[in-house]
Amino acid sequence: MTEGMYPLGRLTPSLVRAEPLFAGAAAPVGTLFVLGDAGGYAAAAVAGRSLVVGRNAPDVHVAIGGEDGYVSREHALLRCVQHGTGTRWVVRNGGKLPIRMPDTAPLLRAHEAPLPIGYTPLYIQGSQLHVVEVLVSDGHRHRGAVRPDTSTGNLRLPLTRREWLVLVAMFSAVLDREDQALPLSWNETGKLLNKVPGQSGWNDRKAEAVVDGVRHRLTAAGIERLTRETAPAEALKANLQRVLVDTGTLLPEDLRVLDTGIEDVDG
Incomplete structure (x- = not known):
């Protein structure tokens, strides 16, 4: 086993x-974790290292x-390269x-892109969708040992009920698992909100203002x-979607609020 790789x-x-x-x-900061179908690898950030x-x-x-058979034998190469006075990881497509x-154009054959800190x-x-999970450590992500009796962790981000309603509406197609789902436009979001029981007066500007507030607070x-x-x-919408879905802040069952409404949307 290569030192610094597990x-x-x-x-x-x-x-x-x-x-x-x-x-x-x-x-340590910069450590790479990669998970595939049956486990994966962890590697310290050392320039020249590759997986x-x-x-x-x-x-x-x-x-x-x-x-x-549509997945290539060596479909992706993850390399640690020198970057300024430090290092960073990049992914290169070696497959067909x-x-x-998320947040970037598809990576075509022989193209490469840097991997950001985080997930x-x-x-x-x-023939089916395959997912490779990648995590570049920020040095603060580990949350301690987990045992069978450990309570399930909660990563949900705090939202007011008004913010939650607007975000559920904007990402409704995503939460409903529609094919090629995208966030709704501001205009579509406003129209959908006006159909929610107890709601009226929504438009594109009001919906955008609520979401802008969430983005800046999370920033x-x-x-x-x-x-x-x-x-x-x-x-921006795709980045926000990733954060809200990856943390479990928005869940498919949240779609019920679009049919039932909520008692206090201003809180």
Whole structure:
């Protein structure tokens, strides 16, 4: 085994919810965790280090799509490269099919992109959709050992009832798992809100103002890429969607509020 690289077992929980230990301790900043179909790998950030993802098990670090002939044997290469005075991880597509990542254009063959600090899913659409989970540690993600009797953690972000209602409406197609679902436009969001029992007077500007308030509050709390200064305008809704869905702040069952309404939307 290469020093500073450790396999992750098939029972490793989703990286959305918890950061694994690294050599028995909390991971240093920049440590890479990757999960595929049957476990994965963790690697310290050392320039020149690389991990291969693909269906060519056991000759890749992280196996994905083992029975899907559309997934390439070596579909993705994750490399640690020098960046200024430090390092960063980049992903390069070595397969025939594109790799999709949140907030960016599809990664085509031979193209590469940097991996941000935090959680990033990589999507490969073969005969079925495959997901590779990637986490670049910020040095603060580990939450301690989890036992069978440990209470389920809660990552939900605080929202007022008014904010929650607007966000459920805007992301209703996403929560309803519609194909190629996208957030509603501001105009569509306002119209949908006016159909909710007990609601009236909504328009595109009011809906946008509520969501802008959420984005700026989350930014002040340390969540990145939610403002026009830190991300392209066309990516802001997608970035917010990722944060709200990945933390369980918005859930499919929340859609019920669009039919039932809520008693106090101003709180």
